[in-house]
Amino acid sequence: MTQETTPVTDSAEPLVSIKDLEIGFQTGNGFVQAVKGVSFDIFPGETVAIVGESGSGKSTTATGIIDLLPSNGRITGGQVMFGGKDLTKASKQEIVRVRGREIGYVPQDPMSNLNPVWSVGFQVREAVLANNMAKNKKDADRRAIEVLQEAGLADAERRMKQFPHQFSGGMRQRVLIGIGLAADPKLLIADEPTSALDVTVQRVILDHLESLTREKNTALLLITHDLGLAAERASKVIVMYQGKIVEAGPSLELLQNPQHPYTKRLIAAAPSLASQRLKSSRVVAEAPQGDEIDLAAASAHRHEVVEQADHAGTPAIEVKDLTKVFSIRRGSFRSEPFTAVDKVNFQVPRGTTMALVGESGSGKSTVAKMVLGLETATEGEILIGGKDATALNREEMLAHRRRMQPVFQDPYGSLDPMRSIGSIIQEPLDVHKIGGRKERENRVNEVIDEVALPRTVLSRYPNELSGGQRQRIAIARALALKPDVVILDEAVSALDVLVQAQILQLLADLQEELGLTYLFITHDLAVVRVVADDVAVMERGKIVEHGKVEDIFTNAQTEYTQKLLDAIPGANIPLGA
Template sequence: MTTALLSVENLRVSFKGSDGCAPVVHDVSFDIEAGKTVAIVGESGSGKSVTSLAIMRLLQSGSAKIEGTIRFAGQDLTTLSDAGMRRIRGNEISMIFQEPMTSLNPSMTIGRQLAEVLITHHGMSQRQAEAEAVRLMDRVRIPSAAARLKDYPHRLSGGMRQRVMIAMALSCKPKLLIADEPTTALDVTIQAQILDLIRDLQREEGMSVLFITHDMGVVAEIADRTIVMLHGRIVENGATEQIFGAPQHPYTRALLAAVPRLGSMAGVSVPKKFEEIDRATGIAIVKSEEVTAKQPDPQTPPVLEVRNLSKYFDIRSGVLRKVSGRVHAVENVSFDIREGETLALVGESGCGKSTTGRAIVRLTDPSGGEIRLNGEDIVKLDENSFRSHRQRLQLIFQDPFASLNPSMRVGECIAEPMLAHDTIPRASVRARVAELLQQVGLDPATRDRFPHEFSGGQRQRISIARAISLGPKLIVADEAVSALDVSIKAQVINLMLDLQRDMGLAFLFISHDMAVVERVSHRVAVMYLGEIVEIGNRADIFGNPQHPYTKRLLSAVPVPDPARRTSRPELKVSELKSPVRPVDYVAPHRVLQEVSQGHHVQEWGAEWSNG
């Protein structure tokens, strides 16, 4: 019989409040064997992160109560002294978190932070620690590792910062690595590289991994065993192949059904609704095959026409702050969107897709090109002239909490655009706010609450209510569902599809999630380094991709099928090339060739010859 490296028995975690202790984790038990990966999957509030923090003894003793047994390598961690736990933490159990930028010290170089861990835990000299830091950075495949030692965290991409965190976690050769949502905020290609890296390092070191996520595709890629949590309890626990092949609990079945799968839209010409999950019961409540969208009429004039759009940001240096270079964030981008159509703009962070969206709604002024809204070029309009056009153009951001004023009640947030544009008599505003809240699936009685009193999904519904309050023709949704759990993501997207059907809305859907994009879009434009490298109908982009970059994005999407985890080729480690150009740089003329009706692909050079 195999002895477990980590054994958790009847773990209960409660948080102390004014009304006594509120339990959040209930009688959780599981084992992790040496060299194996166990995934805990569940949505926000399921208790999965609290479980990992309890194992690490990182919950404040004054506010949290931990009961049960946590045995690691034969020791009961719940009875260890603080000094004893410090010896375990970092040396034998390491942890990496979702957001590396908040875990790394922004005022210290990468090399110094890595060296600090080595000096503290291994008593190395500064010289030895720096040499070992380079070796560790090489190990996690950070290009030009020695040159990166003096870089600060903000100079690295999200994927490279996460590699630094993994290097730091592995510096003491732990027996167990706890990874808490380490890929959630990353682009699909970077996520694939991080998963490959963790797998390779685990193989080399014989390390165990506790992987915490809400992404079932990631679970299928990496886990030997899977634990499904709901409301602080384990509802299913078994081999990953068994969980995916024959799920027993209704919540597990609903979670798997809600996962978008590449290729599932073959033969379907319009977007589909996602399957929703009742968070109280964990049971699916909407059938995924229900079609809600219409096919846009190609004969109608476009709502939006973008021609040769460019956006550059000046880089100033020296005492006189002269322009020494420019960031070419968007370069000669062109596309149309018609009434009732969703065009998805996809690509990795830094490709220029969000800048394109912000330029279209004039939150940043374009450097060149045309943006025609219902035939009128809004780039040439001054702020006063453009004011009336803002009613027809609205933007939904990724983080609704940051875009809602925390000091205003949600009813006031929704009413503000209508009052600013004087589109409705003041006496009718309150009734209209109630109508909008009802339209996005919220109780009108909640209009007097503040944003912090709502969940993330509810706040995004409030943002949508505010966006549609002026009766827009086009909505730019900038990563509007990227930060949401699978069930909340399904609800918000289904709401957007319903509004599109009822109001004839056109959407520019900006995202890096290719599986979601396939489900919701009519057409797709793929961006790389500020340029569109491929654009066409959804079926063409997903069924017959032509550009190497498009193929790379699609190959990186995790497949929610454990049997196919070895079929994806390992991606080369690379960062998006720098968009910084000299002041006198003139962009080369790019040719987009039509390979089939409506499907255009940019010619590519030698840099893509090796994939």
């Protein structure tokens, strides 16, 4: 749903006026200026989005408004005018009175921002009491139930007694939104409120957030790295780069006629917008040059290469009637069977990419684990290069795994923080006893070159690298054994769009150069359109639709697939000629 391009207000006075704001951090290498002279206004009822990559200063700007900076951060200049008062000059007590009651805040990660040892009801009640919205515990309980109901949670009274781990990601995010809006604030700051959610859940959450803020005439400051999402949801978009605002204006105008090179880079790298350009056939099939990555052009080029290749012969992967049934504990020593994957069939020709898509719980990651041999199939066959992987003994399985390697969603969680990058990449060579010390060292140097990182990173550790660099290391580790097949499970979903575009381009280059076959697991159909040749859509353990990417995108046959397509952020924004 695209918002109007004018504030929902007749007021000529801004609700918040930020003037020449400067924020810095004290680090081991001295004082670092993170926000440099930022100025913008937010009017009552208006939705404003700040976009930019990690480190651009967007979240620091947002948290600086309500003094939620880390202990080593401080405002060094400028003003934050709110209600006739400069919040940069306000006392701690005055800021606490404003925070929550007049300015609400929704943080990015609901799991780390809800205490796992306290019930959800206790945490909502604490917020209600902190904002003086109840006189006693009974009133607080009543208001807490109302908050959860307003957040869209059914059976709110029962949910009060549950704990965060018993909620889905979307439900936890609804709780945080409910807490943020509990005191009917004049402004709500939402920092990447849906970045970790499936696109369909994301859409439900953002629709709900939009309706709540409209009903209460609450202004919304939305922080995001996704320009498509920002343009779809906000009336005004502010683009930040290296601590400064480089461009700002009405969302549709900025999207259709960007002026700054950085804004143009964000548009070119956003999968949802690249998908739009592919749909309208306004793409020249040329590989991008240098650091400038246009996902639509890169995708058109890759499809051209794949179409010219000969994929006859035995498929790299063939799955026949693959089924997985889990036994789920139901208490009192009882258990029930749960079919997570139900008679799934597909083929992946050599040198191509097949995407397996669906919402969380659809069974796509369970399929990937069975193909990798990390889960045992209940029924069915998994043929890798024509050989049944479900009938292998232990030695044969070790050889089988050498031909297939995984790349997971969280590059930090999948890399040992206690080992150097060089030893992390070399580990598969050690496990499979490939070559001697010198041969292994040479192979590590080869793959670090293949993923376009300097060899100097080999002596460093994961915490010293950026998210994009860590994902390149994860890819290098997967390539060390020269596999035929790489299984990528949500491998780019946690990355900023610019870093994501670089990784997707790297994967395409490696596939073209090395003849790799990819099974790409994702919930994001915008990414699917620019990286995959074929796509299988999973719902509740079954494949409900399967075909060429363009056929699925232009002529979806099921309501579920169409729902996934409609949920792509910015997918229906006209980009102009």
